[in-house]
Amino acid sequence: MLKVEQLNAWYDHSHVIQGLDFEVQRGEIVTLMGRNGAGKTSTLRTIMGLVGKCSGKVTFDGHDLLARPPHERFHLGLAYVPEERRIVAGLTVLENLQLGLLASERRGEMDAMIDEISQTFPRLKERLHQDGTSLSGGEQQMLAIARAMMAKPRMILLDEPSEGIMPLLVEEMFHLFTRMKAQGTTILLVEQNVERALSISDRAYILDQGKIVHHGVAAELLANAEIQEKYCAV
Ligand SMILES: Nc1ncnc2c1ncn2[C@@H]1O[C@H](COP(=O)(O)OP(=O)(O)OP(=O)(O)O)[C@@H](O)[C@H]1O
Ligand SMILES: [Mg+2]
Numbered sequence: 762m763l764k765v766e767q768l769n770a771w772y773d774h775s776h777v778i779q780g781l782d783f784e785v786q787r788g789e790i791v792t793l794m795g796r797n798g799a800g801k802t803s804t805l806r807t808i809m810g811l812v813g814k815c816s817g818k819v820t821f822d823g824h825d826l827l828a829r830p831p832h833e834r835f836h837l838g839l840a841y842v843p844e845e846r847r848i849v850a851g852l853t854v855l856e857n858l859q860l861g862l863l864a865s866e867r868r869g870e871m872d873a874m875i876d877e878i879s880q881t882f883p884r885l886k887e888r889l890h891q892d893g894t895s896l897s898g899g900e901q902q903m904l905a906i907a908r909a910m911m912a913k914p915r916m917i918l919l920d921e922p923s924e925g926i927m928p929l930l931v932e933e934m935f936h937l938f939t940r941m942k943a944q945g946t947t948i949l950l951v952e953q954n955v956e957r958a959l960s961i962s963d964r965a966y967i968l969d970q971g972k973i974v975h976h977g978v979a980a981e982l983l984a985n986a987e988i989q990e991k992y993c994a995v
């Protein structure tokens with residue numbers, strides 16, 4: 762579904778992504794792992810068209826992505842939940858959710874989607890009419906994911922969704938990812954919570970200094986303490 766070939770990206774003169782090759786098959790959960798500064802966020806941002814200078818090829822469902830502006834990537838069914846959650850202050854939880862469908866051709870289905878999302882996220886359903894930024898950090902992360910799901914993306918890129926969130930909510934979140942996968946959403950996940958991420962993933966790639974240094978089946982990497990220690994310690 763997503764194929765990345767010889768991807769490079771630069772911030773000014775800093776060459777942060779150096780010739781990445783990887784792919785995500787339809788229906789998979791794939792995790793990108795690696796230490797702080799390895800280039801995980803930059804990889805997701807480059808796929809979404811948010812890094813100014815890049816080269817290589819990214820194909821999504823047969824479409825050449827790098828030639829397209831970011832909003833076209835959204836319309837092709839690709840969603841991105843960045844590390845910073847960007848919940849809009851002064852808007853309620855409901856209004857924040859509505860934003861997720863506003864730019865979509867399917868905005869006529871707004872009420873039906875709010876119903877569907879409320880079933881999936883009971884915590885949000887109870888809080889639809891309070892200010893989005895009055896939610897706890899974990900709830901705001903759920904809201905950011907729920908907002909991205911409003912447009913029924915075929916694939917979602919998630920950057921450290923469990924960061925700073927209490928264990929109970931992290932568990933809830935990982936169960937949610939498994940359910941999203943079961944419903945047909947393909948997921949590319951960036952996570953520091955390596956063990957938990959691998960336990961729900963099909964495969965994983967390890968990044969170090971802008972390069973992929975290892976990849977494999979999630980269960981194999983989960984059993985490989987040496988690799989985890991070498992490349993995934995914070
Ligand atoms: N806007 C920017 N301008 C210049 N350099 C940047 C910018 N964003 C990131 N970098 C640099 O690019 C490299 C990769 O950063 P990136 O944020 O992709 O890492 P990461 O793997 O997501 O790390 P973390 O686990 O800390 O989130 C780092 O050296 C970082 O300092
Ligand atoms: Mg990052």
